[in-house]
Amino acid sequence: MISGKTGSTSAGELSNWNRFSSLFYPHSVTVVGASPDFKKLGYHCMKSLIMSGFPGKIYPVHPRLPEIDGFKAYSSVKSVPGKVDLAIIAVRSSLVPQLLNECAEIGVKGVVLITAGFKEIEDESGAALQNEIATIADRADIKVIGPNTFGFVNLHANLNASFTPEFSLTPKGDISLVSQSGGFCHLMAPLAMLEQVGMSKIIGIGNRCNVEFADILEYMADDPDTRVIMIYVEGTDNARRLFEVASRVTGKKPIVAFKAGRFSLGDKAAYSHTGSMAGKHEIYTAAFKQAGIVVADSPTELLDVARALSLCPLPRGNRVAILSGQAGPSIIMSDVCEQNGLLLADFSSETTERVHLLLPPLAMRSNPIDMGPAWYDSETIRKVVEVVLADGNTDGVLLYAAYASANRPLLKELTTVLKSRAHGRPVVCCFPSPPGVWVEEKQEFVESGVALYPTPERTARAMCGLVRYARERREE
């Protein structure tokens, strides 16, 4: 456990918090089911640990082999010589109860149970087996991620406790994802890599034998490495507790949710009850909103809103300015903003005057400001941006400019003003460009925390999410 990471919760919860902290920041990890065979998930779990550069002890467990991936292997959990904080288990389901008992004996604090074949299978023996392991784990106070999970990755601990080594390539940041579906994590992590969104923890909670959404949210409320929480929910057995905990957490940190299963739940039986499913979905989203959770309409929007919340100060209201080097995309952005209840700010008379002096007579100078006629005069564009950012009547700014070779100097010109946080307002930007141009400029923006998006509608939706969370906070 990394020192100094203690929660500020009450005594009873503190213990839970410390348990989770040992799970997410372990000193030592055992992989039960470690294997030299590519076709075994334990093979990939070992690769993940190694690729993540995990600095603690690694103990592969294999019934016969003396060594795996250069690490001394042990024939059983109980023969591991040192203390074990986290056990990653990828063996067949019938072996799991006995293994958990052994983990309890040696004082393991957390388990990632990758093994499938529990509650999710059609045979009721699966549910029985899951109850059995939950009882063992609860008695020993072992926190179990899973069963039927891909695991988790904690980029702040250089720990990839999953069967996908490439998760270690995700950029490090302060957004955590708690997902009911491992498949969803395998969608979001590559998106975060591609778009350079900084992540903290990515957790697939699987069948949730004794760790539910609410438990992780409680932990994350005091996790110093998490600033924004994304959740992917299909459904949960204890929705009431989820909403209660979420209500508390959203007062401290934003939660953004994406709920799947609006229409069917993916099988024919559920499909024939579409109506009730849709009703259930509506109840979920209403409860989310009441708990102060920002609800996203798609996986992409989930990531976009989380990124804005991670990078931007909160807007004080819903009055935005839209600045665009091209008129078309500014219309797209204002469509999205107005559809979501945002207002186009009335600029102060001083701002209006200064913009009038900067833009040629043929410019549309109200809000949105079409900077089109000056689009390849980077200095003027920068001055307009500065003037609008200084306007006390705006709560946030959307800035759009597409590359067109004549405006190649633009992003360099905008660097100082965009990197400055002096204005205290959220600024979301969209700078579409062909591959190979504006690359270094955008990289500098990403590294300095400027919120960049690839399309005008995603840029606008990110701002709408920011405004929604800020409004919920004010209304509390």
Place this chain on the structure above:
Amino acid sequence: MISGKTGSTSAGELSNWNRFSSLFYPHSVTVVGASPDFKKLGYHCMKSLIMSGFPGKIYPVHPRLPEIDGFKAYSSVKSVPGKVDLAIIAVRSSLVPQLLNECAEIGVKGVVLITAGFKEIEDESGAALQNEIATIADRADIKVIGPNTFGFVNLHANLNASFTPEFSLTPKGDISLVSQSGGFCHLMAPLAMLEQVGMSKIIGIGNRCNVEFADILEYMADDPDTRVIMIYVEGTDNARRLFEVASRVTGKKPIVAFKAGRFSLGDKAAYSHTGSMAGKHEIYTAAFKQAGIVVADSPTELLDVARALSLCPLPRGNRVAILSGQAGPSIIMSDVCEQNGLLLADFSSETTERVHLLLPPLAMRSNPIDMGPAWYDSETIRKVVEVVLADGNTDGVLLYAAYASANRPLLKELTTVLKSRAHGRPVVCCFPSPPGVWVEEKQEFVESGVALYPTPERTARAMCGLVRYARERREE
């Protein structure tokens, strides 16, 4: 003009068609306003022509310089020695009428008028000037793209007649874009580059002095290099003609439209009339649909649906199969499908039996088929895909599988079945993966025309667009 490209329309229209063909496939181009100064748009127009590898004659026109970019320059349009098919004009607006007269004298067939300062400016002198040039152009039967345009690119003629050289990097294909906004083209072309969507022509029609949406659509109906047409519309003076022409064109080729300006039209005056604007927007989209145009909700959806229409056979109905290596994303896809009126196909009993034999007992085997329990058994996944593709009860297939290192062999295994067109059904795929893995496999898919999308919701929306167009075609 490339030989053999003649339209099948009547005599009067044929002449128009040939005029446009000369504009889009010229033998010779003059750049009026060509310049060695980076700050002049004519500088960038010359770079564009050169970067596109245009094989015809290039005649820069400059009042004094003897040479620009290695090409002999001429002091006026009239002093150009050869025949000129296309003139790209980037000089100040007051010079344009005289220049157009000179173009008429030497028999220029088409003009790209990049110059701004016409109808779009607040001063009424702009509208007057635009009327003046429209009269000159009409009299000489010169087709004018613009004024106030970035130009166009025709990837099939190696012709970049715009001020943005990088447009030449767009992959060549059979989707054309006709856009009211140059800014929109500068958003879509980089998207097409990034996602490797093959484009034919990208045209910014600007202020439309004598070439409207309808004219280009009429031309494209018989353009052998265009299979799918995307349009971006904010508003148009002659909507009735647009809808009439579009109704005819959609019987031959799909048109996908994105309409901006749902709420405001981007300035304060229009904003205060939001109600009427929204009404206008509804009328537009209703008329689009009546004309058989597929309406997209965002720029991204516009591109996604066009890509599906370009690559896939049309579905015969609305019954789809959803196959997924992970349950979560299959729920996301079925949500989108059902929200858009698609049905989850009932498999034949033969299909069901064969799937039962392939998947382990713990799989969800109805539709969607969760291939989860076999997710790292590539051969089984391939067999399930083959069985479902052969089912006569399905009109289209959505296939999802995320990379997870244990399933690294999957895409290779799927190559033959996905590249085969024998099943005659549209298949849309989503294979999320971290950078650096599945790269060659995906590249092979892209090159062989498999429709790939980056997220499950975009995959599903693309299928919905296909089904919508096919339904319109059947109902005609």
